[in-house]
């Protein structure tokens with residue numbers, strides 16, 4: 001049984017002040033997340049990640065389709081005992097101290113033990129700030145507090161919406177470590193991000209979303225390293241000469257070295273010409289699209305598909 | 314409905330109000346009103362008690378109503394606006410339990426506030442009369458009726474805030490409050506009218522509008538009259554019924570709302 005499953009999950013928001021017209025934010029999402037996975041939900045801003053999480057948390061209701069968590073429909077509030085949620089750019093009762101706020105949330109699960117609260121505040125590095133009112137917290141501290149409230153009740157599934165945004169590199173590292181710890185403890189983690197390197201080293205599987213549509217699901221390798229763009233050849237020329245302009249599709253110079261990027265099919269021809277030029281080849285490797293480029297392509301594709309489809313609103 | 318959850322949420326709502334300066338200001342102003350009453354009482358010989366009861370009960374009523382409306386319309390809206398609701402609703406809390414918790418939280422706040430102002434009023438009465446009298450029990454009934462009205466107002470404000478902005482909710486609540494004060498007159502008007510459609514409409518309004526008119530005993534108890542037991546029982550039952558219906562409506566609206 002998948003831990004999280006969505007079936008044709010679709011959400012239209014009504015937009016416009018006077019004349020309301022529906023805007024599709026999520027389009028027929030089919031997704032399955034398995035036990036003990038770290039699942040990355042990737043997509044540029046506006047892709048529909050937060051919308052999906054809100055649907056899963058039963059904060060908004062689907063226009064059509066359905067979703068289950070741990071086999072139970074998302075509208076079943078009692079299932080919330082087993083899950084934790086960190087919203088995007090979270091905000092909490094700012095008149096409470098971190099300790100008061102976390103004991104409040106813990107009490108909603110019937111937990112009254114102050115030691116538990118202190119332990120979780122320590123786990124996210126807020127021990128020193130625990131008696132400070134949340135209104136005095138920085139964005140990063142709020143994010144940490146948000147993580148604490150998402151896991152204080154020992155949930156089986158943890159949902160995190162952009163858990164690393166607003167954090168400095170140290171904070172990111174800590175969130176990454178925390179996610180890995182949660183995995184080690186046997187939990188399932190579903191997190192969204194638009195920052196691709198965050199996902200690359202962390203996720204067992206990722207899903208890529210663009211303009212409300214699922215573009216692909218699989219391991220990071222499968223999704224992002226599928227296609228080779230071309231080959232880059234690094235070389236030096238004797239006597240500091242310049243290479244001919246038609247050597248490769250792009251040639252860039254850094255110091256005394258040149259970098260030529262050629263299509264896979266042109267590699268041997270280019271090597272032959274470099275040999276003629278008496279160039280010294282320093283390195284040669286595959287060029288893969290960076291994750292950003294991959295995203296851009298997806299978004300462009302989605303845009304074109306939308307235009308081809310007659311711009312259906 | 315999990316009563317423990319409702320209590321936990323209510324307690325936090327009360328705590329929020331206590332940490333809000335507004336509460337202290339209102340108590341402070343109420344005390345100011347009462348000391349003014351004492352001054353007036355010293356000038357107009359013979360009717361000090363009447364003036365103090367009138368002014369005191371009016372102040373308790375106005376300060377309570379302002380709090381009920383202004384805190385009531387923010388109860389839900391603030392949680393949506395500040396997005397604190399996202400984490401709340403991801404806990405094992407049903408939306409109905411959340412609404413109930415918010416309602417009782419403000420009800421506790423108003424109870425404490427009313428109690429503190431009543432202590433001020435009794436102190437003022439003791440000050441001018443030197444002793445408490447039998448008629449002062451009727452003054453307590455007046456306070457009780459004011460509190461019942463605050464419970465009604467809070468329910469209405471909360472129901473509005475489940476679908477409307479604070480400004481619209483405030484206007485709506487105040488509108489219903491005013492209409493409710495005249496709800497008896499509306500029915501009288503209907504019975505005078507010959508038109509059956511008009512009679513049906515006014516009867517409908519009479520039952521739907523909160524009947525605030527029947528709660529106003531300020532001038533009666535000021536004159537030392539006692540309040541009939543039947544009215545106390547009737548008003549109490551009416552409030553419980555009306556608040557229950559209002560909360561069910563509020564919870565139904567809130568449960569079907571998208572939290573964008």
Ligand SMILES: Nc1ncnc2c1ncn2[C@@H]1O[C@H](COP(=O)(O)OP(=O)(O)O)[C@@H](O)[C@H]1O
Pocket residue numbers: 013014015023024025043044045046047048049050051052573
């Ligand atoms: N409450 C809302 N009302 C109208 N449109 C919305 C609302 N929330 C999100 N959207 C739209 O839905 C799309 C997806 O948004 P969102 O899920 O927040 O994306 P992401 O989290 O991936 O950045 C965006 O185009 C956004 O403008």
Ligand SMILES: [Mg+2]
Pocket residue numbers: 046049050051088162
């Ligand atoms: Mg988002």
